[in-house]
């Protein structure tokens with residue numbers, strides 16, 4: 545989907561007294577104007593299509609959006625027919641509250657850490673979990689993936705995964721030191737996994753990929769996948785004391 549219409553930013557949303565210092569998502573408001581996203585090079589709506597998300601992954605589903613930031617994906621899940629949407633982020637954001645109000649949305653937004661097992665268990669089970677742009681920010685990505693696996697319903701639960709990645713043919717995940725040649729400006733990035741690593745990592749934890757793609761997102765060097773949860777591996781992990 546290519547956007548041909550001129551993009552008009554809603555400058556009122558840049559008021560530092562009412563909003564957070566930076567908007568992450570590029571969200572089309574009811575007025576037709578857009579939030580002043582730091583990522584406006586390419587629309588996030590466009591990105592969602594490049595990740596091959598389908599309405600079926602949301603319609604009639606209970607959805608969790610992890611690291612929701614301004615809430616674009618949560619609002620979209622609701623508009624695509626999700627019965628309930630829970631949005632979590634490790635930070636409280638005025639922008640997210642504004643977006644939920646703006647769309648008269650029923651999305652429930654909580655400040656929570658995906659690595660916190662007890663907090664996560666309190667949310668119940670989900671049909672679809674959005675886990676985009678968060679993996680490489682986590683101090684404990686393994687704990688997060690196990691938590692996500694356990695939050696998904698058995699046989700049919702789907703994680704919509706997206707991460708910064710490199711296209712190395714080796715299965716590895718590099719620690720991003722300040723001096724790393726790919727170190728981003730954003731110092732909250734800890735890791736850069738290879739796409740081969742991500743495939744093998746998710747498989748070992750019990751996910752079966754129905755789709756995987758490299759590149760083509762709103763940024764370069766990104767890997768996205770639809771990962772279906774398969775409960776047979778859960779039995780294996782229980783035997784291993786997990």
Ligand SMILES: C[S@@+](CC[C@H](N)C(=O)[O-])C[C@H]1O[C@@H](n2cnc3c(N)ncnc32)[C@H](O)[C@@H]1O
Nearest residue numbers: 611612613633634656657658659676677678681
């Ligand atoms: C790069 S943004 C991605 C936003 C959105 N998911 C997307 O794909 O457009 C990463 C988000 O993850 C959140 N985050 C980082 N660590 C987290 C954690 N441990 N638990 C929950 N959210 C976290 C950050 O606050 C931020 O909003």
